[in-house]
Amino acid sequence: MTATTAATRTPERAVAPAGRRRLADREGTLAWLFLMPSVVYIIALVAVPFVLAVGFALSDVTAGNPSFNFVGLRNFRRIFDDPVFWRALGNTFIFTGISMVLIVVLGKVLANILVADFKGKWVVRFLVLLPWTTPVTLSSIAWLWMLDSIFSPIDWLLRQMGLLGKPGALFGSASNMYWLGEPGLAMASVIAVHVWRLTPLAAVIVMAGLVAIPRDLEEAARVDGAGYWRRMFEVTIPLTLPVIAVAALFGAIFTFTDMAVVDVLTNGGPNNATQVLTSWAFFRGIDGGDVGQGAAVALFLFPLLLAAAIAILRAVRRMEVR
Amino acid sequence: MAVVEVRQLVKEFDGGRVRAIDGVDLATGEGEYLVLLGPSGCGKTTLLRTIAGLEEPTAGDVLIDGHVVTGLPPRARKIAMVFQSYALYPHKTVFANIVFPLRAARMDRAERERKAAWAAELLGIKHLLARKPRQLSGGERQRVALARALVREPHVFLLDEPLSNLDAKLRTSARDELKRFQQEVSTTTVYVTHDQVEAMGLGDRIAVLSDGKVRQVGPPVEVYDDPADTFVATFIGSPPMNLVNRDDRLVGFRPEHLLPADALPNGADREKVPLAVDRIEYLSGDRHVYGTVTGIGEATRVVARLPATVTSPISAGETYDFAVARDRLRFFAVDTGERTEAVRL
Numbered sequence: 001m002t003a004t005t006a007a008t009r010t011p012e013r014a015v016a017p018a019g020r021r022r023l024a025d026r027e028g029t030l031a032w033l034f035l036m037p038s039v040v041y042i043i044a045l046v047a048v049p050f051v052l053a054v055g056f057a058l059s060d061v062t063a064g065n066p067s068f069n070f071v072g073l074r075n076f077r078r079i080f081d082d083p084v085f086w087r088a089l090g091n092t093f094i095f096t097g098i099s100m101v102l103i104v105v106l107g108k109v110l111a112n113i114l115v116a117d118f119k120g121k122w123v124v125r126f127l128v129l130l131p132w133t134t135p136v137t138l139s140s141i142a143w144l145w146m147l148d149s150i151f152s153p154i155d156w157l158l159r160q161m162g163l164l165g166k167p168g169a170l171f172g173s174a175s176n177m178y179w180l181g182e183p184g185l186a187m188a189s190v191i192a193v194h195v196w197r198l199t200p201l202a203a204v205i206v207m208a209g210l211v212a213i214p215r216d217l218e219e220a221a222r223v224d225g226a227g228y229w230r231r232m233f234e235v236t237i238p239l240t241l242p243v244i245a246v247a248a249l250f251g252a253i254f255t256f257t258d259m260a261v262v263d264v265l266t267n268g269g270p271n272n273a274t275q276v277l278t279s280w281a282f283f284r285g286i287d288g289g290d291v292g293q294g295a296a297v298a299l300f301l302f303p304l305l306l307a308a309a310i311a312i313l314r315a316v317r318r319m320e321v322r
Numbered sequence: 323m324a325v326v327e328v329r330q331l332v333k334e335f336d337g338g339r340v341r342a343i344d345g346v347d348l349a350t351g352e353g354e355y356l357v358l359l360g361p362s363g364c365g366k367t368t369l370l371r372t373i374a375g376l377e378e379p380t381a382g383d384v385l386i387d388g389h390v391v392t393g394l395p396p397r398a399r400k401i402a403m404v405f406q407s408y409a410l411y412p413h414k415t416v417f418a419n420i421v422f423p424l425r426a427a428r429m430d431r432a433e434r435e436r437k438a439a440w441a442a443e444l445l446g447i448k449h450l451l452a453r454k455p456r457q458l459s460g461g462e463r464q465r466v467a468l469a470r471a472l473v474r475e476p477h478v479f480l481l482d483e484p485l486s487n488l489d490a491k492l493r494t495s496a497r498d499e500l501k502r503f504q505q506e507v508s509t510t511t512v513y514v515t516h517d518q519v520e521a522m523g524l525g526d527r528i529a530v531l532s533d534g535k536v537r538q539v540g541p542p543v544e545v546y547d548d549p550a551d552t553f554v555a556t557f558i559g560s561p562p563m564n565l566v567n568r569d570d571r572l573v574g575f576r577p578e579h580l581l582p583a584d585a586l587p588n589g590a591d592r593e594k595v596p597l598a599v600d601r602i603e604y605l606s607g608d609r610h611v612y613g614t615v616t617g618i619g620e621a622t623r624v625v626a627r628l629p630a631t632v633t634s635p636i637s638a639g640e641t642y643d644f645a646v647a648r649d650r651l652r653f654f655a656v657d658t659g660e661r662t663e664a665v666r667l
Binding site: 214216222224225227230234235 | 374375376395396397401402403405406407409411412413422423425426427470474
């Protein structure tokens, strides 16, 4: 036993145990102690790369020539002249917007299933959460097979149902849909995968909100004669609006910042039809070696994300009723 | 015709492991104020929720206005319920809360506003219509909840411990308001409480429940003076009825009927009992005298409640001659606890 421990055990200490402040009593010190790891983490992995990105965006650094020369806004002028950048920017908004709406709507539906009490609910809950627990790249590869141009099981199913591969069939007489080969279908596919993988997260968030609603309110609405839809739109949704907004925010940010789905599924193709800011920054900066331009494209995400986060958080505060 | 009636109602939870309501038969009269009284977990709230349609009974039937409504959802039952928490919609104004049931019933706007104004007037909450529930006091919330229940003009009000969230002082005035309100609208009301003061003060009749069974139904006076069994005798009354073991009987008498012998008229038919006093409490004018009686049966610790008008000097540590008027004695069987006929002491 060390000397210090022995000293604290002396009879005098036992008589007046409150005489000395322990570390656990010093909340100011503790606060810093507990905050430090995350502060270090944020500085090292967020702040430093961010400053680097700003620096690179204003330089002519390339993979081949890493020497830093200040070039002002030349990188930005060049990406603005590039139609692919505008396409990527538009796609980012389209993908994010559509997925966000679908994620929130389906998330609310799934949340209702998650809170419902029925036989076999554990199996259903497990299945519902599965897409979220799967690594993005892994699930994207699974989807890559699902959407394969020749062996797609979805196409097979459509053919079996007579909706594809026959003259006059709903989806055309070709034997395959070529999900990732047609620009429109490729975009729909990317959105579908985003929705598929983020809906469980939204469902869990919304579920937390649903569980927090006092049961009395739901029952009062039932006694007051409100049917299912009126209860949903006039009681449940207004009361869970703040959490729904949080789910929307998460859905939007995860879609906005993700490049794995596009990278694995379409690689930005066909013909840049599914290019998004993240993938375009990666192709430009890393694959293409033009670090300066890549950084300039990537920086575009920042003000947009910041604005989205502020807008939604402000909306949440305004909507908070409790 | 009874407005609300339950027949052989049974409600089990957890697949029959818990029997919350155990074969209850009960009916209210037209415009009656029926109070369901019992300790926590006696099944009174479950019974109310079953009448409301929020719980489906395991067996038995619920009738409203003579129609079996057992399988019907709450909205089809012509009932209105006030919850313990009041369950006001926090995101809606008081006005929107009150008209919510009317909108659910697809009533047109002018009619809704007329009804809301009428209910708000009746309950004195006109000045609160634009507020949100969180800006209201407990008493105001109760009135909003009542207004919301009232606008539907239900055939039955179901009230689930509406006073338990109020502080003691407010509770008395809110109780008075509730009673006057019900007399004004004269709608049949089923009221759940665990508070005997509320039950005695509000009820036209009281149904005392315990372990999912109705022990006794009757007007407050009857339930108090002629309890059907020892549960009712000891649950109602504060302090509760004294029970003294005598052979196979329990002899019961209310604390206020155990008085110093000289306080009872001399010629009265009375049972004299010696009381060894060990403690005296002085409570709002009354003296509560704790002591041990002998002479009726086994020596038993009892309480006597002496009204302020009885001034006989009494001090702890002494034994005094007390007496109970014979017609105030009640007898119960030791084994079942049920009321039996009087026996000669």
